[in-house]
Amino acid sequence: MLVAIYNRTFDKLDVPVIIRIINLFEFHNLQVVFYKEFFDRLQPYYTFTNTPRFFTGKKDLPRQTDMLFSLGGDGTMLDAVCFVGNTDIPLIGVNLGRLGFLAAISEDEVEEAILSLARGSYTHEKRTLVHLDSSVPLFDGAPYALNEFTIHRQDTSSMIKIHTYLNGEFLNTYWADGLIVATPTGSTGYSLSCGGPVVFPQASSFVITPVAPHNLNTRPIVVPDDNVISFEIEGRSEQFLCTLDARTETIKSSVQLAVKKENFLVSLVRPDEHNFLKTIRQKLYWGIDKRN
Secondary structure (H helix, E strand, O other): EEEEOOOOOHHHHHHHHHHHHHHHHOOOOOOEEEHHHHHHHHHOOOOOOOEEEEEOOOOOOOOOOOOEEEEHHHHHHHHHHHOOOOOOOOOEEEEEEOOOOOOOHHHHHHHHEEEEEEOOOOOEEOOOOOEEOOOOHHHHOOEOOOOEEEEEEOOOOOOEEEEEEOOOOOEOOOOOOOOEEOOOHHHHHHHOOOOOOOOOOOOEEEEEEEEEEOOOOOOOOOEEEOOOOEEEEEOOOEEEEEEEOOOOEEEEEOOEEEEEOOOOOOOEEOOOOHHHHHHHHHHHOOOOOOOO
C-alpha cells in the first residue's frame, strides 16, 4: 500500500505524534510519499533511512496512491481534497487541530487506525462536492469544495443583496452579510454556526444559509442537489468575496456565478467503529448532560 502524507500548518508540538505515525507506517510495511513542504519542515527533527518520495500538488501525486493521510485539522483535510480531486484517492484525517469533524482520528486512535488500514478493516464514505461555474476563471482549475461555497461583502460594513435563483426561477433576495451554500458534509461547519441544520452525509441536498440576514424571517433552506443555484450581487462596493472552503477570490458584481453538484465524489476513510452519529455526539455533545 502506498500512502501519501500531507500537513499544512507544521507545529513543533506535533512532531512526536508525526514521528510515531511514520514509524507505524514503516512497521506495517506501508510505503510513504511526502508532501514536499511538509518533509522540508520535518527533516530537522527526524532522520530518514532512505530518501523519500515527494509530491507538491495534484499533478505529481502518484496515481497509484492508495490513500492520502491528512495530518492536522479540518482545514488541512479541505486542502487535501484539492490534491485528490477526481482521482478517487481516498482521504483519512488525523486530528492535530481542535474540533475535527472531518479529521476524526484522534492522536490516541492513530495506532489502531493504521492497523485497521493495514488489515483492510475500514469503510469508504462517498461525499458530495459543490461545483462553481463562473463567467471568469476562478480558483486555479479547482472550482469545487467539500464543505461550502460562500459569497461575502468586502470593504464595507453595509450589507449586500444576493438575488438567488433555483434552476433559473427566483428564490429570494438575501439582504445579509453573505450567503452560504453548504453540502451535507459542510452542514456541520460554517453553515451550522450561522443557524443551519445538521444534514446526514448521505442526503442528496444542499443547504442555503444566510449570514446575518437583515430580515429575521429569512431562514436556512434545504434544496435538492440536482438544482443549479445562481446569483446576482448588489452592494455599495464593487468588490465581493467568493470562497470555496478555505480558498478565497475577490470578484466584481458583474461576474456571473452558479453552483451545482460536482460530477465526481470524494472518498473519506473511517475505521469501522467510527460513524456520523458517534461523531456528532462526541463533537456537539449531543445526549450528554453537562450540568454535572
